[in-house]
Every structure is written in C-alpha cells, then in structure tokens.
Amino acid sequence: MAPNDQDGPFPWHLGVFDSHCHPTDTMSSIKRISSMKARSLTIMATRSQDQDLVFSVAEKHGVKSSKIEDWKREECVVPAFGWHPWFSYQMYMQDEHEESKLLTEDQKITHYQSVLQPCPKDPTKEERRALLSMPDPQPFNKFLRETRKTLLRHPYALIGEIGLDRSFRIPESWIPENEAQRNSTLTPGGREGRRLSPYRVNLKHQKAIVKAQLQLAAELGRAVSMHGVQAHGAVFETIKELWVGHERKVLSKRERRKMGDGAKGGSEEKREPEETKDGKKKPYPPRICLHSYSGDASTIKQYLNPAIPVEMFFSFSTAINLSDLESRDDSTPQDFVELVKGIPDHMLLVESDLHVAGEDMDQRLEDIVRRICGIKGWALEEGVKQLGKNWRRFVFGEDAEGGGPAE
Ligand SMILES: [Zn+2]
Numbered sequence: 336m337a338p339n340d341q342d343g344p345f346p347w348h349l350g351v352f353d354s355h356c357h358p359t360d361t362m363s364s365i366k367r368i369s370s371m372k373a374r375s376l377t378i379m380a381t382r383s384q385d386q387d388l389v390f391s392v393a394e395k396h397g398v399k400s401s402k403i404e405d406w407k408r409e410e411c412v413v414p415a416f417g418w419h420p421w422f423s424y425q426m427y428m429q430d431e432h433e434e435s436k437l438l439t440e441d442q443k444i445t446h447y448q449s450v451l452q453p454c455p456k457d458p459t460k461e462e463r464r465a466l467l468s469m470p471d472p473q474p475f476n477k478f479l480r481e482t483r484k485t486l487l488r489h490p491y492a493l494i495g496e497i498g499l500d501r502s503f504r505i506p507e508s509w510i511p512e513n514e515a516q517r518n519s520t521l522t523p524g525g526r527e528g529r530r531l532s533p534y535r536v537n538l539k540h541q542k543a544i545v546k547a548q549l550q551l552a553a554e555l556g557r558a559v560s561m562h563g564v565q566a567h568g569a570v571f572e573t574i575k576e577l578w579v580g581h582e583r584k585v586l587s588k589r590e591r592r593k594m595g596d597g598a599k600g601g602s603e604e605k606r607e608p609e610e611t612k613d614g615k616k617k618p619y620p621p622r623i624c625l626h627s628y629s630g631d632a633s634t635i636k637q638y639l640n641p642a643i644p645v646e647m648f649f650s651f652s653t654a655i656n657l658s659d660l661e662s663r664d665d666s667t668p669q670d671f672v673e674l675v676k677g678i679p680d681h682m683l684l685v686e687s688d689l690h691v692a693g694e695d696m697d698q699r700l701e702d703i704v705r706r707i708c709g710i711k712g713w714a715l716e717e718g719v720k721q722l723g724k725n726w727r728r729f730v731f732g733e734d735a736e737g738g739g740p741a742e
Pocket residue numbers: 355356357379496688
C-alpha cells in the first residue's frame with residue numbers, strides 16, 4: 336500500500352485495541368463489546384460504583400492469555416482497577432479510624448477540611464451541612480487490599496484509572512428530588528449535570544492516593560493508565576519519586592561500540608529484569624501510559640530520557656485531545672500534529688475514553704488511528720500493526736507475542 340492511503344478501507348482485521356475507556360458507565364452497552372470491530376477494550380474502574388462492574392465484565396470477557404491469536408471471540412476485555420483523582424476526597428489515608436465504623440460527623444468534617452481546597456476552616460452552618468452531605472469517607476487501605484485481591488484474580492489486569500488533576504471541582508451532592516430524576520441507565524457516581532461545589536481536592540491528598548496505587552502496581556508488576564490534567568509536572572515528579580536511584584545506566588556511543596551490537600542505546604535497550612539485584616521487587620511500575628495526554632511537547636521530552644527505567648506510553652483520543660472533531664474532513668490542529676510527531680513510534684497508543692461501547696467507539700478509534708497514521712506518514716496497515724504491537728507491549732510487557740520494540 337502507498338504511504339498515503341489514509342482514505343482507504345480500514346484494516347480492522349489487523350487488530351485495533353482501545354487502551355482506555357469506560358463502557359461500564361453505560362452497562363446496557365456491554366453486550367455490544369464482543370461484536371465491535373475493535374478487538375479488545377482496556378476498561379477502567381474509577382470509583383466505588385464501577386469496581387464491581389469492571390470485575391464482572393472481566394469475569395465474562397477478560398482475556399485469558401497474552402497470545403491474541405488464541406483469544407476466543409468473547410475474550411475482548413482487559414480490565415483495570417483503580418481510584419480516580421476526581422473521587423480521591425472520598426478516601427481517607429490514616430489508620431487512626433476503625434475501618435468497620437463510619438466516621439462521626441466531626442471526624443467527617445475534619446477529613447474534608449484536610450483534603451479540600453479552599454479549606455473550609457470555620458464552616459458556617461450551611462457549609463457544614465454541605466460537607467456532611469458528601470459521601471462518608473472510606474479507608475483507602477481497605478480499597479488497596481481489595482484491589483490487590485482483584486488483581487491477583489485477574490493476572491492481566493492493569494491499575495487504572497489513577498492520576499492527578501488540578502482543574503476539576505467536586506460536584507454538589509444530589510438533592511433527593513433531583514436524584515429521583517437522574518438517568519437510571521448511567522452508573523451512579525458521575526457528574527450528570529450536577530452543579531459544581533467550590534471545592535477541589537488538594538494535590539497533597541491526590542498524590543498520596545496515586546502514589547499508593549503506583550506502589551501496588553510496582554509490587555504486582557502491572558502496567559498503569561494515568562490521568563493528568565493541569566498537573567503534568569506533578570505527575571512526572573510523582574513517578575520520578577518512585578524510580579529515583581534506579582535509573583538505567585545509559586551507555587555512551589563509544590561504550591556501545593565497544594560492547595558490539597548487543598547493546599543498543601536509549602529506549603531500545605534491553606528491558607530491565609523485574610527484580611533488583613537483591614531479589615526485591617522494583618519500587619516503580621514497569622509500564623505507564625499517560626492517557627489522553629494533554630501536556631505539551633516539552634513535558635514529553637522529560638519522559639524520553641533513556642535513564643528512566645519505566646516504560647512510558649502516550650495515548651490519544653478524539654474525545655479529549657481533539658475536542659470531539661468528528662468528521663474526517665476536519666483538519667487536525669497543528670499543536671496536536673507537533674505533539675504526536677515528537678513521540679517515538681513505539682510509545683504511541685490510541686483510545687476512545689468513551690462511556691458507551693459500540694459503533695461510536697469503533698468510529699472514534701478509527702478516526703484517531705487515521706489521524707495518527709497521517710501525522711506519522713504511516714500506511715494504514717503499517718500504523719495499525721505498530722499501534723497494536725505497542726498496546727500488546729503496554730498491557731502484557733515482555734510476554735507480549737511479537738510485541739518487542741519496532742524494528
Ligand atoms: Zn478516563
């Protein structure tokens with residue numbers, strides 16, 4: 336095929352993989368997954384209401400091996416379990432409360448004072464009522480224990496969606512009259528048009544929540560799907576805190592020449608063993624994908640440092656990265672073009688980030704793949720193969736069949 340065949344038929348048969356989506360937000364759409372054109376969806380959990388849903392979908396549709404050729408048709412899901420930053424305020428970190436007991440009203444207020452920003456220091460009666468109407472905070476350690484169990488049951492599951500977000504505000508709690516009218520086809524917990532409160536979650540609390548989950552990913556050797564909005568520097572620093580002291584030795588050109596062809600430089604270097612020399616698990620996750628990546632090219636450069644021992648991926652969606660440009664005729668914005676151009680071929684992934692499975696999801700995946708192929712100058716078949724290979728390496732790591740770095 337010619338390199339510029341972006342308008343040709345779409346090679347679904349080569350395998351297209353959604354690296355980040357939320358179809359359990361619309362459970363009625365789950366039955367469509369096994370008849371989608373996309374071969375497999377990486378489905379995120381985010382909050383209390385969707386952990387069990389992702390679990391049940393994984394029980395039915397989870398892939399049972401890293402060898403795609405062996406998958407049966409109903410094997411079309413890779414689950415991910417995690418606690419999203421938008422819901423981080425619902426968790427407390429301390430062990431000081433007895434887990435089986437709900438916090439008292441005063442403890443609940445104290446918790447929200449410690450995690451919200453602006454801090455409701457001396458809450459008025461009205462503010463107190465608003466804080467007490469928020470969810471009862473839950474012990475995060477309990478969530479981590481349950482998630483560990485879930486991950487052990489699903490050996491191919493990832494950790495996600497987790498991350499840091501400086502821009503979101505917490506929605507106001509439902510007023511009972513309105514709650515009765517909410518859309519019952521949607522999984523609860525989402526915003527659903529609720530008004531926003533003045534509160535954000537302070538970054539200190541978000542970091543504690545994200546770090547514990549990155550450490551769990553490290554312990555179990557799982558890949559991570561990460562969200563970062565207006566916090567790209569903080570995301571980098573948080574990951575870095577885990578790998579610091581474990582940087583890879585980067586060989587100079589001369590050293591490489593001396594060692595012969597076996598030692599390639601940079602990102603193509605042989606992957607690190609999973610354990611440190613003294614047999615301990617590494618303190619950082621093996622692979623991390625920054626999903627619907629919204630940072631700029633200069634932040635990406637930080638991640639391209641070959642001394643970084645985490646294998647990084649960057650994933651893009653039309654929904655977030657291109658604000659839902661839907662028609663293929665829409666030209667792709669120049670800053671997005673530059674961003675994608677700056678990412679090495681083997682680090683790119685695609686996703687829908689959609690809340691409904693089915694045709695629309697397929698269409699968005701096709702759209703983002705075509706755009707990326709256009710930007711990279713890839714023939715469609717070549718691009719779909721490359722992106723598929725990247726997804727297999729992201730999810731399965733070294734076990735991925737034929738999933739090594741691009742030749
Ligand atoms: Zn998401």
